[in-house]
Amino acid sequence: MTEVWSYLARDPLLWLSMTVAAYAFGLVIFNRLGRQPLFNPSLIAMGVLALILLATGTTFETYFEGAQFVHFLLGPATVCLALPLYDNLSRVRRAALPILAALIAGSLTAIATALGIASAFGVSPTILAALAPKSATAAVALGIAEQSGGSPTLAALMVFMTGLCGAAFATPVLNLLRIRDWRARGFATGVAAHGFGTARAFNVNPTAGAFAGLGMGLNAMMTAILAPLILRMFL
Amino acid sequence: MGKNQPARNQTAMIPPTILALLAVLGCQLAGEALSHAIRLPVPGPVFGMAFMLVGLIWSPRLRDTVRPLVDTILGNLLLLFVPAGVGAMLQLGTLGRDAGPLVLAVVVSTLAAISIGALTFALVARLTGERPDTEAEVQR
Known part of the structure; x- marks a missing residue:
């Protein structure tokens, strides 16, 4: 089990999946709490992920190797604002x-x-x-x-x-x-x-x-x- | 199909999603190139947005092609901030004794900027005889 974890923890796929999963979780909570702007889904996702990183002793650099694929889309998203x-x-x-x-x-x-x-x-x-x-x-x-x-x-x-x-x-x-x-x-x-x-x-x-x-x-x-x-x- | 089909028919063979992706990435790439060439602190994607706008004004076909992709990306915009936000959260502890003043400065200035900006917009719109745009009900 620890062997599988130590392999996955270094795999970008794990942290990419975690980012999307944390956001999905954030959306569920956001909707449950009546869509209050203070509890926005990305804030919830960030908090959950920061806690997971601290709890598993994962560095931000390791996390970002997976999360960068999501982060990268900020550029294309800015271009999309033209529509x-x-x-x-x-x-x-x-x-x-x-x-x-x-x-x-x-x-x-x-x-x-x-x-x-x-x-x-x-x-x-x-x-x-x-x-x-x-x-x-x-x-x-x-x-x-x-x-x-x-x-x-x-x-x-x-x-x-x-x-x-x-x-x-x-x-x-x-x-x-x-x-x-x-x-x-x-x-x-x-x-x-x-x-x-x-x-x-x-x-x-x-x-x-x-x-x-x-x-x-x-x-x-x-x-x-x-x-x-x-x-x-x-x- | 003849041998010398015009280029328009060639692009018709490329799936719309791929064309849309190509258009968005191409605008960003051109924007990055311009941003580096003129050495202004304006990021490439902002120039890319300007290029895309010119393209959209010019070509009705581009509008139809990119719309589904744009709707998907802009509909999930908040997801894209998560990675950078995680980095910022992990950094919160490094602020030390400046934390209080900085949080106060950020909160007050952001609320002030939203208020002053919106009031200025509404005031100038009224002075120039503009009708406000209130068609939808204020929702949460």
Whole structure:
């Protein structure tokens, strides 16, 4: 038995299967708990997998050898966001001004408030550099953090926490503000919480999802411009 | 079938799923190439999305070809974040005494950015005489 385990534990197939199984488990729990955004299926899957890795003494590197096949699909998925964007192209054209205004306002707010709060608590400049691009999609945020002297792994953690927070709280916050325009709800969520927010928006409404994907793509570029500039004011 | 069939009929022999896969990967590849060529911190897939959009505007056939694949991938988007998320979770312990301030900064700034972004969108839409898009009921 231990022999079979020690063989399988090194096989990428095991951790690929575990990733999909943990997500399926997450979906079941998510549906059982009445589809609360706080208990989203991928958060449950991550928690379960992290516990399994710790319990079996498996390193993240071993795990990722299997999980990378799922992780890789993030790139093609970003390309796929072009289709809902195409489907909503006339709406996007009509809303060009609100989109531009919300992009600048959302991106500025995300970077400036995060840096403001962290630096008020005396967080060091290298950690601030990893925090600044947190609302951009992971690939961009890592590059921006590295350019300004921050750690890319810490940046990935900040990006991830931002996404979870956005996916969990976007709906209650937007309901509280009584914003009913699906374009506004989706776009702001995509700008603030990248792919996680976009996935959440697609679960709620297709128009919100399309605008969230647009917000994520545009904020990747906006953050690349704004984050280094705003960071300089806090150093 | 004649010897000199036009290229259009040749692609008709390739299954739509394969064509869709080829289109998506091809756009990403072109995006990665551009991203590395111009040395901007914009990732390849974001350029790939732009290329795909141009293709979709240009070709009705591409729209029909990629739609089933796109629906499958976007319908299960949350699964794709799991591997990176596991890595992040295992890292949580390394934050040390910065953990509290960083969590606070992330939560407050994310909620603020969603609120300010959505309010700005709604306000500018109203100022420019845009009608809000509220056709579906707010659902959980």
